Amino acid sequence: MVHEVAEFLRRHAPFDGLDPGALERVAAGAEIAYHPAGALLLEESADGGPVGVVRTGAVELVDRGRVLDVL
Numbered sequence: 001m002v003h004e005v006a007e008f009l010r011r012h013a014p015f016d017g018l019d020p021g022a023l024e025r026v027a028a029g030a031e032i033a034y035h036p037a038g039a040l041l042l043e044e045s046a047d048g049g050p051v052g053v054v055r056t057g058a059v060e061l062v063d064r065g066r067v068l069d070v071l
Contacts, residue, residue, distance in 0.1 A: 002027045008055065
């Protein structure tokens with residue numbers, strides 16, 4: 001599974017700039033999650049929160065009810 005995650009990440013910035021060893025370490029630490037439509041994934045936090053990658057589907061960035069972006 002780690003190799004599959006690394007291959008996916010390798011095709012996208014900023015992961016495409018990592019050397020193979022660093023990319024494998026990032027992939028090894030990845031957590032795969034599935035969320036139903038409409039689920040709240042993350043609220044703003046002082047530390048910025050975790051890094052997320054959307055592989056399939058879409059995620060809305062919402063501020064006070066207003067959609068700022070769709071990923």
